[in-house]
Amino acid sequence: MAKVVVVTSGKGGVGKTTSTAALGAALAQGGERVVVVDFDVGLRNLDLVMGAERRVVFDLINVIQGDAKLTQALIRDKRLDNLMLLPASQTRDKDALTGEGVARVIAELRQTFDWVLCDSPAGIERGALLAMHHADIAVVVTNPEVSSVRDSDRIIGMLDSKTERAERGERIEKHLLLTRYDPVRAKRGDMLTVEDVLEILSIPLLGIIPESQEVLRASNVGSPVTLNAPVSAPARAYSDAVRRLRGETVDMSIPFDKIGLVARLFGRRVA
Amino acid sequence: MSSIFDIFRKRPTANLARERLQILLSHERASVGQEGLIITLREEILAVIAKHIHVDRDQVQVKVERTGESSILEIDVTMPVHSMTLRT
Numbered sequence: 001m002a003k004v005v006v007v008t009s010g011k012g013g014v015g016k017t018t019s020t021a022a023l024g025a026a027l028a029q030g031g032e033r034v035v036v037v038d039f040d041v042g043l044r045n046l047d048l049v050m051g052a053e054r055r056v057v058f059d060l061i062n063v064i065q066g067d068a069k070l071t072q073a074l075i076r077d078k079r080l081d082n083l084m085l086l087p088a089s090q091t092r093d094k095d096a097l098t099g100e101g102v103a104r105v106i107a108e109l110r111q112t113f114d115w116v117l118c119d120s121p122a123g124i125e126r127g128a129l130l131a132m133h134h135a136d137i138a139v140v141v142t143n144p145e146v147s148s149v150r151d152s153d154r155i156i157g158m159l160d161s162k163t164e165r166a167e168r169g170e171r172i173e174k175h176l177l178l179t180r181y182d183p184v185r186a187k188r189g190d191m192l193t194v195e196d197v198l199e200i201l202s203i204p205l206l207g208i209i210p211e212s213q214e215v216l217r218a219s220n221v222g223s224p225v226t227l228n229a230p231v232s233a234p235a236r237a238y239s240d241a242v243r244r245l246r247g248e249t250v251d252m253s254i255p256f257d258k259i260g261l262v263a264r265l266f267g268r269r270v271a
Numbered sequence: 272m273s274s275i276f277d278i279f280r281k282r283p284t285a286n287l288a289r290e291r292l293q294i295l296l297s298h299e300r301a302s303v304g305q306e307g308l309i310i311t312l313r314e315e316i317l318a319v320i321a322k323h324i325h326v327d328r329d330q331v332q333v334k335v336e337r338t339g340e341s342s343i344l345e346i347d348v349t350m351p352v353h354s355m356t357l358r359t
Contacts, residue, residue: 146288153296189283196289200296 002110005117006135010151012122014143015179020119021049025224026242028083032114038088039131040121047087051222061089064101094127106134132163137173143180144192175206182211183254207241208254209234233257
């Protein structure tokens, strides 16, 4: 049975695309058949983060409008055979995304893949609503920061009311993915702690991704962090999150990067 | 008590963030689906007032001010002196 996952947040810039790429790659590394779908029409970036930007020919809108077949639009990852990307359109108007069209594409993807990961655009408009509409599971990406937590709360409300599952009176599985977390600052009392965010949003925790320079390094080279630096702290955190997504019980921890003595003395930055 | 050392020791801020969020979200969650409430209240209050006195639509202000645990509904009606006569 295919699972449709929406990676969403309300607020922009919290790590939806990074997380979609990292989770998708980690799932594929575990042998699952995975497709990551970019819903951010007009501002696509998943192709860039996945390093497939030069191989985009057709996109989601072309498939919806019948100008291309789904198989023509899917881009196979260069590193993992069982990982595919369905890019968004960069030039078309986002109104080209129709509810009926999205329903058809998702239904078709369910036939071929074990996991369909939908990278939602920021905001609470049409694009974000369509990205979440068919989801069985939602991953709510949140930074430990007031505006992000507020927007996540709003998105959780919409997941409970505007999705297909909600409309059928079924429950949608929701998970919190806390990104850019800095345990040192949280301990010092200058950043909301994991417990604070969990208490406020009251949805189960999927993972804690520590703030790390490896995330930016991975996007610089166009590779999901779980492939580009598999033993780095964020990659280990994403891999743990994926194991939880697959139903395993994994102890919650915040992985950290080992910093050598020399680096420490010369003040290498953590972020 | 502030001392000279406070210059070097900033107060932790995460507690304040948590408290502000808890208050804000308790209001926002309660107000979901009530976006039209103020407009409805305004129209109905206006209709009741208009039954008895002449008031300009623009002279009726309906506001909700949020405090810690509750909200205060404020109705502000400016009445011109000549409208103070009861309609029969």
